[in-house]
Amino acid sequence: MKKNIWTWLIIALSFIAGIISYSSLPATLPVHWNALGEPDRYTGKMFALFLIPALMVLLMLLFKYLPKIDPKLAASSSAIKSTDIINQVLMLGLAALQGFIIAYGYGVKLNIQMFVIPFIGILFITIGNYLPRMKPNRFVGIKTPLTLNNEQVWRKTHQLSAKIFFGGGFLIIVTVFLPSMLQLISFLTVVVLVSILSVISSVLVAKKN
Structure with a gap:
């Protein structure tokens, strides 16, 4: 409250x-x-x-x-x-x-980039910190057929994805110190990689279970 x-x-x-x-x-x-x-x-x-x-x-x-x-x-x-x-x-x-x-x-x-990029980095770090606490649901978390149909896969996927988001958040913050065009490319690359790797992690976890 x-x-x-x-x-x-x-x-x-x-x-x-x-x-x-x-x-x-x-x-x-x-x-x-x-x-x-x-x-x-x-x-x-x-x-x-x-x-x-x-x-x-x-x-x-x-x-x-x-x-x-x-x-x-x-x-x-x-x-x-x-x-x-x-x-x-x-x-x-x-x-x-x-x-x-x-x-x-x-x-x-x-400079808008000096605000937006660090903020997104902080947001990713925050998400990474709390992902392991997420229980299976259809709205929040890494939602794939593999995680939604297996609670153990959900739990381990979120534990692994938490590290990906946490590390990705720090990398995003670091990109703010790069030259403008390289900064944008690096920022977008990290965001895309974090998203893709989080989904791939569910596949890797499911194969081990």
């Missing part, structure tokens, strides 16, 4: 930040940046300022009601706690992104 209060507080502060800054910001604000970190898409400030808080509300409700949809997820207190923490990291990242957009509107030229 306390965790939900803090999450709703983050959402409320995001709405308040949008309301307070609305009148003093330019009519259009950037909402997308290219591979070089340059803004390449602008939209009206109403959409730019309140899309993220609205998305945060949707994510909050999604994480709140998933356990009610899947009885297996609802039966695991450790899985619910893990999804709550992952949700909080997402909320903090989205709130920071909204702050980034507001700062840009006030003329503070920040």
Whole structure:
């Protein structure tokens, strides 16, 4: 309950930040940046300022009601706690992104890549830390026919995938120090490899069982 209060507080502060800054910001604000970190898409400030808080509300409700949809997820207190923490990291990242957009509107030229890449790295590390606590369910985790049909394969796959996500998260953070184009290629390569290796791990685990 306390965790939900803090999450709703983050959402409320995001709405308040949008309301307070609305009148003093330019009519259009950037909402997308290219591979070089340059803004390449602008939209009206109403959409730019309140899309993220609205998305945060949707994510909050999604994480709140998933356990009610899947009885297996609802039966695991450790899985619910893990999804709550992952949700909080997402909320903090989205709130920071909204702050980034507001700062840009006030003329503070920040490097979006120096924010997004480390955040995704931290998110991967967080997921890696909590994957082993996930119990079999159809919404959260490495969901393949092999893991969903065998609880032991699920458990060992998530233990192995946790190391992949954890290591991948650190590699993602390291890419922020590379030159821009190499940074993008390295970042995307790590993300794709982590995703593929996590699925492959279920095949490798299933062959051993």
